[in-house]
Amino acid sequence: MSAEPLSAQQRRIDEAVAAAQAATTDGMSAGERYGVLYDHGLAWVNFPAGDGGLGVSTSLREYAAQQVAAAGLETPPRGSNTIGFGMAGPTIVAYGTTEQKKILRDIYTLDTIFCQLFSEPGAGSDLAAVATRAVAEGDVYKVSGQKVWTSGAQNADMAILVARTDTSVPKHQGLSYFLIDMHAPGVEVRGLRQITGEAEFNEVFLTDVEVPAANMLGEPGQGWKVANTTLNNERVAIGGGSPREGGMIGVVAQAWRDHPEYRDPLLQDRLLELWVEVEVARMMGERLSQKLAAGQPGPEGSGAKLSFALNNQELSSLDITLRGVDGLRYDTYEMRRPSEYSMTGRIPGYRYLRAKGNSIEGGTSEIIRNIISERVLGLPGEHRVDKDVAFKDLPK
Template sequence: MSESVTDTAELDAEGLRSRTREFLASNDPATTDRGEFLRARFDAGLAWVHYPEGLGGLGAPRALQSVVDAELEAAGAPDNEPSRIGIGLGMAAPTILAFGTDEQKQRFLRPLWTGDEVWCQLFSEPGAGSDLASVGTRAEREGDGWRVTGQKVWTSSAHNARWAILLTRTDPDAPKHKGMSYFVCDMTDPGVEVRPLRQITGEAEFNEVFLNEAWIPDSNRLGEVGEGWRVAQTTLMNERVAIGGRPMPREGGMSGVVADTWRKRPEGADAATYDRLMALWVEAEALRLAGKRLGQQLAAGSPGPEGSAMKLGFARLSQELSGLELELLGQEGLRYDDWSLRRPETVNFTGRTAGYRYLRAKGNSIEGGTSEVLRNIIAERVLGLPAEARADKDVPWKDLPR
C-alpha cells in the first residue's frame, strides 16, 4: 500500500483514471484469473471508490465510480456480476459499513463485493409485510450467541446465499420498534432451511426461509441489542437508492415492448386500443422525463421528494401496459409459455412472454413497498397530511393483536 498512499488531490476523475490504468497495467484482465482480478481490484480501492481505504475504496466521491468502471470495461475486465449479488451490494454492504465492527467489515465486505459470497435479506415474514417492525422471529440469548426461531419470506437468492442480514425480535416486552436486533446469519447453519416460494408466474424467484433454533454468535450482531430497527432503516434507505434513478431511453421499459407488439399489427389492435396505447405511451415517456428531472435535481444538489412518485408510476404503468398487450395479442394472449416451476438466476420484468409480463407486473406494486404504503408516505411526508392513527406504538410487542 505504501506506493499508492492516497492523496486527496488525486481523487478527481483524472486521478482515478490514471490509477485505474496503473492497476490494469499490473493486472492484465486477459491473463489474470477472474476471482484473482476482482480481489486485486478490491485491494486497490477500485471496487467502490466511495468506500474507505482498505475496504475496497478510496474515500472518493461516489459519482466517480463511473470513471473507473468505464476504464475497466474498455479494457475488457470482468465485473462482479452486480445483478447476481444486488442484495449484498445494495443492502448488506452499506449496513455493514455503517454499523459493523472493524472485524466484521474486514471479514465480510471483500468476498461480498467479489461475489465469492452471496448475500440475502431475511426481513419480511408472513405476519410482517408492510408492517415490518412487527417481525416475530425470536432470537434468544444462549451463552456467547443467540438461538433464532421463526419464518422469513420473499427472500431472493436464499438458495445461493452464504450469509443473510436478519432482523429479529429480542425483547417481546418492549414496544415493537424498540425490541429488535439485527444479525448476520450463516445460511449454512443446520437450523436454516430454504424452500422455494412459487409465485403466480409459475416460477420461484424467491424463497421461504425457516429458522429452527439456528445459531448465531454474538460477534455477528450488527448494532446494539434492541437497536435493530435503526439498523434496518439504513438497509431500507439503501434499497430505495438502489431501485431508483437509472437513466432510460425512450421506450426503454414495458412501453417499448408493448409498442413493438402494436407495430406488428396484432389481432386485437383497433381504434379504442390505439387511444389507450397512446395514453400509456405518453405517461411512460413523461415518467421517464420525471426520472431524468429527478436526476438533474440530484446533480444540482437539491433532491426533491419525487423519487417516491417514480415507483408508484412504474408499477401502475407496467401493469396497465402489460394488460393491454395481452388484449392486443388476441388469441395469442390466451396462451402461456410454461407453468413449470423454474428458479431464475435474475429477473427481467420485460422478459419471457406477454402472459408472464402481465403476471409478474402484479408484483411491482407490492415488492419493495406497496403502492398503498407509498401513497401514505407521499401524503404524510410530502403533502404534510396527518399520519395514520397508530394503536401499536407504546404497547409491548407481545400484547399487540395479531
C-alpha cells in the same frame, strides 16, 4: 460527500481504472478479475477507500462505469447478487465494523450471495411487528421464527435478518439487525410457487440458529434504524431509472414497431401516455441519484418504487395487447427455480404475471403511499394505538 472538485475525483477514477487494467491478466478467473476492481476502489466508487470504493461523489458512479467499460474490464452481473449489491452492501458500509466490512469483497466477487430475511407471515407490511426472536446466550444469539417472501434464499450463502431481541419495549425499539449464515444448522428453505409457475420466493424457517454476537450490524435495539437504510436502498434499487427507452418501455415500443396489424389510435395514445410516465420516472430516478451524492437515500425513493410498480403493470398489459394471440402463449407452467429475476428477458405472458408482484415486493404500494404522504409530504400520520405499548403486551 467528498469536498474535492468533481474533476479531481474523476482523475482519481481514471487512475484507478488504469491501475486495475494493468493488474488484470488473461489467465485470471472471473472472480479474480472482479476482485481486482474491488481492490482498486471500483466496486462501489462512492464507498470509502478500502471498502471497495474511492470515496467519490455518488453522482460519479455512472462516469466510473463508463470508464471501466471503455477499458474492457469485466464487471459482475449484479442480477446474480441483487440483495448483496443493492441492499446488504450499502447497509454494511453504513453500520458495519471493520471486520464485518470484509464481506463486501465477497459480495462483489459473487463468492457470497445474500438474501433478505425481513417479512414474516404476520409482519409483512408492518415490518416492526416481526416476532422472530434472537435470544442472547453468551457470545451467540439463538434465532427462532419464520420468514416469508424471501427472494433467492435457495441460492444464498448469507442473509440480512431483522429479529426481536427485546419484548419489553415498544415494537420499533426492540429489534436488532444481524448477518446470518444460510448454511447454519436450523435454517430450512422451502419454495413458494408463484402465479408464474416458478418458485422465485421462499419461506424460511429458523430453529435455534446460532448467530455470533459479532454478526449484529449496529447496536442492540438499533434494528429498525438499520433496516430503514436497507429499505430505502431497496426501493431506490427497485425503482431506479432505466436508460431512455430501456426496461419495459423499450420492450413495448419494440412490440408496437413489430406488430402494425394490432395498432389503433387508442393504443397509440396509451403507449404515448406510458412513455411520458416512464420518462418522468426516469428523470425522478436521476434526481434521486443526485440526492444520493449528499448521503444515504431518504423516503423519496418510495416514489420511484411506486412508479416502477404501476408502470410495469400497465406496460406488461399493453405488451400483451400489442402482440395479439401470440401475447397469450405461455412457455411452461412447471415448477422452476429461476437463477435471477428478469422482466425484459422473458415472454410477454410471464412479464404480465410477474409484474403483479411489483406492487408487493419491496413494500406494498399501500404502505409506500403512507410513507410518501407522511415522510415526504408531511401529512398527518395514521392513528397508531400500539406505538408506545411494549411488544409483549400487544394482542397476538
